[in-house]
Structures are given as C-alpha cells and as structure tokens.
Amino acid sequence: MRNYNNNILFSATDLNEFIECPHKSFLNFKNNKTPLQKKADDAHSLLLQKKGHEYEAQYIQSLKESGYNIVEIPSQNTLEKRVEMTLDVMKSGADYIFQAALLEEPWHGFADLLERVNKPSLLGPYSYEAVDIKLKRTPEPSHIIQLCVYSDLLKQYQGETPFSFSLILGNGEKKTFQFSDFAQYYITIKRQFEAYASLPTENSLPSPCSFCSRCKWQKLCDEQWKKDDHLSQVANIQQSQIIKLENNNIQTLESLALLNSAASIPKLSEQTLNRLKSQARLQYNKRKTGKNELELLPPSEGRGFARLPKPDTADLFFDMEGDPLYVPDGLEYLFGFYYFDNGNHIFKPFWAHNKIEEKKTFQLVIDFIIAHLKIHPNAHIYHYNHYEETAIKRLASSLGTRENEVDNILRGRKLVDLFKVVHDAIRTSEPGYSIKNLENFYMEKREGSVATAMESIVVYDHWKETKNYKLLKQISDYNEDDCRSTYLLQQWLLKLRPADTKWFELANEENSEEKKQGQTDAERKKELYEIALLKEDTEDDHPFKELVAQLLEFHRREEKPEWWSLFDRQEKEVDELTDDLECIADLTPSLEKAPFKEKKSTVYSYCFPPQEHKLKTEANWSLTNDVKRLGTIHSLDNEERIIGLKTTHNSLPKFFSITLFPSHNNKPLKEALYRFADSIIAGTNRYPAIITFLKREKPQIKNQLPNAPIIDNNKSIIKASINAVENLKNSYLFIQGPPGAGKTYTSSQIIVSLINSGKRVGISSNSHKAINNLLTSIEKDAKEKRLLFRGQKKSNKGDSEFKGEIIKNIFSNKDLDPTSDLIAGTAWLFAREELD
Template identity: 40%
Template sequence: MVQVLGDSIVVSATDLVGYLACDHLATLELGRAQGLWERPPRREDPELVLLQERGVEHELAYLERHRAAGRSIHEVQLRGPTTLEELRAAEAETLDAMRRGVEVVYQATFFDGRWRGHADFLLRTDRPSDLGAWSYDVADTKLARGVKAGALLQVCVYADRLTTLQGVPPERLVIVTGDGVEHPERLADYAAFYRTVKARFEARVFGDLPAPDTYPDPVDHCRVCAWFPTCMDRRRADDHLSLVAGMTRTYTERLIDDGVPTLADLGELPADRAVPRMNPRPLRRIRDQARLQLSGRRAGALLYELVPPDPEAPGHGLAALPEPSALDLFFDIEADPWALDDGLEYLLGVAWRDGNGTHEYRPIWGHDRRGEKAAFEAFIDLVIDRLERDPQMHVYHYAGYESGAIKRLMQRHATREDEVDRLLRGQVLVDLYQVVRQGIRASVESYSIKSIEKFYMPVRAGPITEAGFSVVEYERWLRDRDTAHLRDLAEYNRDDCVSTLLLRDWLEVRRRDAIIDQGWSMPRPTTTVAEPSESLTVCTRGGPAGGCSRRPVGTDRGGGGALAPGGAARLASPRREAGLVGVLPPAQSLDRGPRRRDCRTGRARVRRRGRTVGPVDRPPLPLRSSPGLEDPRR
C-alpha cells in the first residue's frame, strides 16, 4: 500500500507486485496517497479472511520447523510500524539480530527511506559478509503450491536492502510453498527482471513525468483487489467492452483503436464492418454476443439464441450432445485447496433421474486421503456399473474441473487407472460448458453455470450460493465438526448436480428446436471405441519387462473384459463390428507418456532453463466473478 509518511512517499514490495499485476492499481493507490480519492470500504469477505488465516498458519508452521530443529530465533518485536521512526527502529532491530548471528530472523523489516519490506524469514548461511563469517538468505512463505513471479519479485525487494545491510547479496531466495516445500532460487536469475520492473515503478511513483492514462481492464488480480468495486463501477459507467462475455484484452484494444469503445457500439456494429487486425470469425462472435447483451439490456429480459452449426467444426455445440440415457449421471466436485498438504477433493456429488422422473442425489465424502481415495473409487465404480448396464450412458459436468480432478485423483491414489482410461477414451465425460459456449448465445456477461441456469431454474436459496463460500464452510467444519456445515455443503453440491441435469435437459430441447424450427442437421456424436492406450498395448505384448499384469480393460465402452492374446487388434468390440465406431483422436487419450505436468495438481509446469520454476498454480479460491474473469463453474 503506497503511503505518505511525513513528507515522504513510502512504497512496499506488495506495491511492486501489485504494479506488475495491474498498472491501474498504481494509479489508484497513488491517487489515494495524494488524497484524491478513498479506497472503497472493505467488505467482510470470509474467503479473504480464510486466506489470511491459512497464510499465518503456514508461516507459523515454518517457524516451528526451525524451532524444532533447535535453531536460534529472533522475532522482530516492532510489528506493523506506521511511522518513519518506527520503520527505522524495526530495521535497526533486524540488523542487530543479524550482527549477533542469530540463525533465523523472523519478521525481518527493511526500510531505506523509500522502500519498506517485511521478509518472513532471514536464514543464516556460512558465507562471509560485513557481518562476520556469516550472511543471510531470504525466505518467504506463500500459500500457493508453485513459485510465482510476484513472489520472487517480492523477495528481490528484500534482497536488495539485505545486500546493502550485510555487504554481499544473498545467494538464495527461498519460497516456501503451501505444501511446505522450500524452493531455493538464485538471486542472479531474477536480478535483471527485478531491476527493470523496479525502475519502471519508481519512474511512475517518484518520477516527474505526467501519470499515464490507465484503465481498469480486468486482470487476475481483480479477484483479490480491494479496488474491485471502484473498477467495476467504472466499467459499467463506461459500458466498457470487457462487459461483453468472451471479450479479451487484445480484442478490446483493437476495437477501441478502431473507434468501437463500448458494448453498445460493438452491438450495433454493422455486419459488414471490418476491424483492422481482427479476423472476421472472432469479430462476428463477439459482435453477436454484444448485440444480444444489448438487446437483453434494452428489453430488460434474458435472451438466448441458437448458434448455427459451424461447417468447419462439425460435432461442436449442440451437435456434441449424445443420446440421453436413463442411466446418465450429473457430476460435480467440491474441493478445498487448503486442506491437507495438497488440497482435498472432499465431496464427489452425483445426481440422476430415477424411474419416476425425480432427481436422486448421492454425496460421496472423503475427509482425509484414505477417504478421498475411497470416495473416488466409489464414484468410478458407480459409473462403470452403469456403463456396463448401458454403454451409451454419459457423465455430464460443467467445465474442465471434474475431468481434470478425475485424472488427478487417479494419479494421486494410483487406482482405477484402467477404468479412468476407459472413461476418457470412450468420451463418457461430457462437458456442457463447451456445448453451451459453442451452441448457445445468451444475453449474459458470463457463461458461468450460475449465470446460465437463470434460463432453466429458479434463483437458488440456501446458506451457500457461491463456490468460494463452500470452501469457507468446509474449513469451518474442519474446525468445529458441526455436521450442519456438511448438510449445507451437500445441499449446495446437490443444487450444482441438479442444475447440470436440468441444463442437459434444457439443451436437449434447444437441440430439438434447432432441428425442427431451424432445419439444422444435428447428428448425434459418433460413439467412439478407442484403441488401447500405448502403455496398455505394451502390457499386452509382454511390455519391456514382459511382466505387466495390468488388465487391459477400458478399451471398449461396450466391452471391458480382458484383452485377448494378440493385443488390441483382437479386442472384442460389438459396436466396432457393427460399423458404429469412430476413432478417438490421440489427444483425447489418457497421456501416460513423460510428464510435463505436476503429478499432484495435474497442472502444467513451467520449465525454464531445464529447471521447473513451478506449476501454473492451482486456481486460487474463486473469490469473485467478474466479466472478463470467467470461472465457468461458478
């Protein structure tokens, strides 16, 4: 937070990280520091409170590790300094502990007259410095499971001042991620990046140049930013293009450059009007989206349109809907990213329609790793049982979280691999978010399920109506074990499952409209029967070691029995023999090749100079839903 202390502007490592995330944030913070405007009142946000609590717990756990190892610790007493004098005193206390050679300095404070910084830890090393035969490295605890650029930038600020105080630069910047893992990084690898960002930021804050004209374009940081209400109000007042569902920053810039600055302008853009540097297809898509949002706004009603089939993308949109089956399942997961070391998928919910047409719902809980494994196995067994009874059944979900979680749980627990392979290769999972995005146009700012369900179900009631609050509710249960929390969570999850079921039904009606009213061709997707995945084929050939005992089931949605000697070519497949099968593209298969993924999170890892910098982190709590920041499940 940019501060004015005495006659000086004082900035912090957090300000620099915020500047990296959003240029407009620096504008707002500087204006506030100069007394031009106020920050919006802080609303009670249980999710942010949860994040803060978890952060403190993580920090204290790391402190406890050092204490348990018998290291000498100095805890800087002067917390939250608010004046120049206090800041100087807190740094003096830090320096005194360093000169005494304390092994761990906790809550180290730095202040050079302009920059303030509060490093979680300084760790003594054996490298000589002006202090004596030792010096210090910096360590900071972060809840994220991977090392982010912002975290490194932050510790670079501390390292900068630490270099001055001890006379030598620290060798390592240590980020302690939420799973307790220490990630040592070399300062030299980030110094140039840090200097560049810092120089730009200082020119902005302390320079004489006029302030640039920034705009609150949506960025990831909006999810946790205190200025969110201010920025959202500004976008609405401006009828900004970011209010158009599916809009990107690049499109926004190109449209504004060409004199199309608002949603209304875009909605009224003539169909034959081109925009430089924009391909006609995406332009048509966002123009049609803006037009419908504009119509809905003017009519004061929710509107939707059917998107005609795209000859260049057959099988997409409504044409991706498989034939309904009485055994279809509707699936939704609740997860707590902060539970245990690596997050917990604590509730797998499934709904289905019983013989009377009413909804059944089954919550499958797992409150620890063993429970999570048992819940996953129970869910997979439920699906396989139905698949055996009707090979045409499907599991519907909304957006990619559920399919990703299935792979992640399979890998984490090393169980039900063949069954999952069977589900993935047989395209049993159907993502209705893709169907909606490609097949329907709606007059909403976001295609999240909570926005889309306004078309087919009443507004939800109940204690939990937002995903982020479900995490908070589960965390409350972890603390007080009051079963009322679990009851509320099951209710919330059931609503999500039933919403997915009702969405499928609503889309089926839209598909029928498309065929009957529009005369569009909407063939059902071809049922796929995949070849066995590579590793399974290797197994059937004896494999490299010749001893793999994996049962090669799951290569045929209609089958599932053991593979006949001779491998994939001899798989019994009634539907293939009947000429009903298609070939699954390789990309759809379960990748068992060399991993470029974090095996715990299933997310892609970023590689730099042969080293893993970190996984693209698990998404943070879905704190806010905002146009331009769509979280489709929420």
C-alpha cells in the same frame, strides 16, 4: 505504500501491483493523497489470510522443534525500532529471524524469514538470505519479485546481495532461486516504477485483466466500466480482442452491438467478430427491454449440439467441491452424483476429509462410475466446465491409482462438458456463461444458504473447526443443486437442439477394443511384475523395489496427457489454436505451390498467419478436429510461413488447423525397463550402477574412505573428478551445478581422459542438443591434447545431426560399431539390449 518522514515508502506489493496493472498504481498513489473506497475483504479473503498465518506459524514451529534458534521481531514496534532490532539479531548470528524489518528509503519490507547461510559477509563468517512462506503450491512471479526486493534490501546490512532466496510452498516444498537469474528484470522494473512514482500520471483508465477479481479497487473499476459502457461487459470477450476493437475505434458495448454487418477488424477473424457482435447485441437489447433473450448458433461440425450424445435414462450428473487451502496440496472433499433409478432421483455424495480418505474416495468414485457404465453402457457423465475433468486427471496421476480406468473414461468420451455445448450452440443475453447465469432460463431461483464455490470453501473450513454437521449438509445441498442444475441444463439443451442434429458418437480408433485389450494386458503384466518384485522385499529394499515397479509403466502414463490434449484441441477455436504451440492454425492453400507427388503420397502446400509453434519437419500431424494421423510434415518455411503436408489422402480441406500427432515408439525403452526388473527378480547383479543410483546409495569408489568428500576442495576439481570416475566400482558419479558452473567442461575433460586411458564411453541425454553441445566440447579438448579416437553419434537427419570433425553421425542402428571409443545417442539407442 506508506508515508514516512514526509516521504513515501514503497514495498514489494507496490512493485508487484505496478507490474500487474499500471492503473492499480495510479489508484494507489491517488489513495495515498485522498483515501478511496476499497473493496471490503470478503469471507474468502479473510479465510485465506487466516490460513496463511496458520501455515506460517506451523512452519516456524517445525523449525523450532528441529532445534533452530529463531528470533521474532515484534510487529507492535515502530518501523525504526523493528529495523534496529532486526540488525541486532543479524549481528548476533541467529539461525532464523522471523518478521525481519528491512529499510533503505524509499523501499522497505517485512520478510517472513531471514535464514543464516555459511557465506561470509560484513556480519562475519555468515550472511542471511530471504525466505517467504506461501500457501500456494507453485511459485508465482509476484513471489519472486517480493524476494528480490528483500534480497536487494539485505545488501546494505551485509555488504552484498544474497546469492539466493527461497520459497516455502503450501505443500511443504522449499524452492530456492538465484537472485542473479532475476536481477536484470527486477532492476529494470524497479527503475520504471521509481520513474513512474516520481511523476505519477494525472489520468488513467482501467483495463480489465486477470488480477481484477482479487483487486482492492475492483468496485471502483467496475463502476467506471459500467459508466463507460466498456467492452469488458461483453460476455466471454478476451482482453486481446478488446485491444483489437479499441484500436479500431470500437470502445463500447453499444458501438459493438450496433457495428455495421460488413465491418471487419484486422487480426480478428470474421467468426470471432460476429460472435462478439451478436453477444453485445443480445446484452444491449436486454438493457432496452429488460427481457432475457436467446439465440441458436449456426451448426458447426462436431461442435455445439453435435457434442451431445443420445440421452440415456441412466446418465450421471456430476459436480465436485475442493478445498484449495488444505495443507499440503489441496483436498477434493466432495464428489456428488445426481441420477435416476426407476424414475426416482438419487443424489449420491462421496466425502473425503483428509488425504488418506481422498485416495480411497477417489477409488470408490471411479469404481462407481465404471460399474455404472458397465450396467448402462450408453450412459454418460455430464458436468459443467472443466474443473471436474481436470481434477480427475490430476488425482489419477498424483495418487497413482485408477489411471487405466480414468484413461478409458476419457478416451471413451464418457465425460460430457455441457459448457462446451453451450459455448458453441447458444448465445444468451446474460453477461456471463456460468451455470448460475444459465439457470435464469431453466430453473427456479436457488434457496440454499451456500450460493457459490467460494462460500462452500469458507463453510467447509468452518465445519473443520466446529464439526457441526449442519454445515456439511449445507455444502451437500449446494453440491446437489449444482448436480441437479446440470441435469436440468441437459434437458433444456435437448429441447433447444435442432431435430436434424446428429448425436455424438465415438468414432475413434484410439478406443478400439484392441487398444483397450492392449492396455489391460500391459496393466496385468505390470501387476504380475509388481507382485514378483515385492514378494521377498525387506524393509530396506521395499522403496527401491516399489520404485522399479512404478517405473515399468512410466511411458504409458506419460503418453496419456498427450492424447488428452489431442481431444482438448478438438474443442478449441482458431484464436485459441493460434496460441497453442503444438498447433499451426488457420491454414489456407498456397496459390503459388501446386500439390506434387512423392512416392505414393502427395505434398500439399499451405500458408499460415504469424504464430509461434513447435512443429518440425518429419513430425506426424493430424487435423485439430480429429484424432487420426494424416501424414508427416514434408517442409516448413517459418519465414515465408508455408508448410508442406505429406499425406496419402487424395484431398485436404480448404481451411483447417493442424496439430502434432503423438508418435511414440517407446518399445525399446519399455523392454529395457522390463529387462532391468527381470534381473532384480532373478537376483542377478547385472546393472549394479543403476541399482546403486536408484537405491540412493553413495557412489562406490576404490580407496574412498567412508564419509570422506569425493572431491577434495584443496585439489583441482577436474583432476579430482577424473580420479573419482576412473576409480568407480561399477557405480555412478552425479555432477550437479547451476548454468555456467562448468559441467560440460568438466565432463568433456573426464571423457577425453577416459578415452585416452583406453576406456569406451557412452553419452546420452534427453535431447540431441545437449548431446551435441557436449560432443563439441569433447572434440575441442581432444584436439588440444592431440588425441585421435573413433566416435559415433546416432542422429536423425536434420536438426539433430552433430556437425563436428571427429565424431561421425550414423542414421541407422545397423551402422553402429560397438567397438567405437565413444558412442552417443538418446535413450532409444542405449535401451537396446546389445548395448547393455
């Protein structure tokens, strides 16, 4: 927001801030009249800005080196001059315009880049689209809004809004979006903002949100919350809980602390309310007495202290440091372990200063853990909060290494997150539950020069520039302090733990020796195939053969996150499960529907509160606090909110939550992949179309001249597509386009034409919905052309059935007639060998 010719000019930032927090807009307008005190940029924010500029410069340099003509609009000029220069460069038709200034009062903006595209406009046979360069690795809503503002501003210069805009992400990826996909939301929110700007509110109160920690007005809001004794001061309270309390006239920490024990709050479970009340009370008492207080929570099965395994003298205490600003996609640069050997404490750091080292170091870390656990099978790895576990999972999958070992560590529940123990076992008078808050109870004050994770990122960056090893030592000391603190926390919790609490023990069939053996066998089989595939590879076909080797265990890799989520759910509270789409939370027995028998099982009916979920009938289910399949969902009425659970168990708990239980029968898919690999090893040409596709070769079409377009723009796209498909030489044709481009229509026309000329057609997709959509279009076209044919669709009973007139559903593979003119089904159908 800036003053301009006696008016206010708005920018994309103003609009984004209005979306994020209306109070921020209130303060922005206030500040525009009388400057307010902003939070000063800390070292981390300055580093972020510096990295952003460096990345921008690096990207611009790469464009220059590729031979593009880039014109920069100098920023020292006035806004008018910059706008005028931008327009001149647009008229000259440069490939890129860097720091382009755009203005249409009351909006203005400085786009990182304008990119020339071959779409005619008022400027000539070309136009420009906005491009923004971001350090982030994934697009955020604010990036999209920013680009919508630039696209909107471009309209006046070239006659119409650009078709799309792009983001260059921190990992080098370019993501392009269509303006029309966001236009409606953008226009609505822009209008709302303009309406607000024409008459800003006189008063507003801050409400904490996820944007506060990086907000320039945080200091002001913090002061306000302290003054108001706002509920956000209560440790671990969520915004949704604050709203529910405020709606019931509980506005302050004090009023929550002193709340009547019999009070209840609609839509807030009794358990959550009690937790918040006693948290508020402990903090309130500390205010009065100045003393730290602690209370133990009532034991809860499988939670709190029950998560602690029996301690072992060889337990490891683990902490990681990462640099999210490392280009292209972050770097985990330090893995630290603290442990005891013959009574002597050891700190073992593993460093990685670039991406190649990160992979090697990660392998060393996992090998160290596996070797340590082999010698000390009862040891565990302790850490605080989820960063370490999440990073390990991410590294194993993104680096494609030590996946099996990481899976065994996770399934063996060898990682122990002490935050989860603390969360359900104790309550303290501290205003937060970071490990630094807890250290007030069990550790002397830290003395290291690096005090926070943010500071460690800044110091690490400083080291990269100076190579001053004293800086690495400071980070290493900080990491050692964190590891040691984790050890002392475990010791403190062991002292607090009630003596009659059972130690956590792994009782899970999923980690059985049989299962582990199965995984090891699968891994070994894959390794043998990999050796055979790559034995006689050439430089040309190496990427293809490596890809085939990677595909072989694709399904096993895909299944892992589902299992990990199942374990994660065991930690969640009812409120969190209610927000989890894979669960139905807070079930209570139905008073109207009595249990009934169905064959050897019983169907129990339960009611559930309003919530969104993805559960469907016939899906497998388990309790959220267990990882055993208990049965299938017999019936589900989302209107009445009643679920029928079929199980062979004689009884079910009274109150519980359920989750989908993974039901993978990927055997046919896995076998098909191995069949394909066999054919490659044997050198047969059994699957030529797949080979061409995986090698990324061009489709092979009879009479097609090299480098000539497959579809001639001067001919009908339908006719040209039919012609191309009919002339394919054991190859493939890829049809691509945005929603509404006519892919389904074109495909159905091609399919009907193929059937008409006596060809048999197979149709497959990841979802039944997509298949059924195409089948509907095929039937419509066939009827119009009076074509009779025989078609079968392999469906499951229920939602996936096709409701057509010509194509018949079959529910069993044995009913399949391979001589049908059309066969449709998911990959499970086409993976069968008889359909090869």
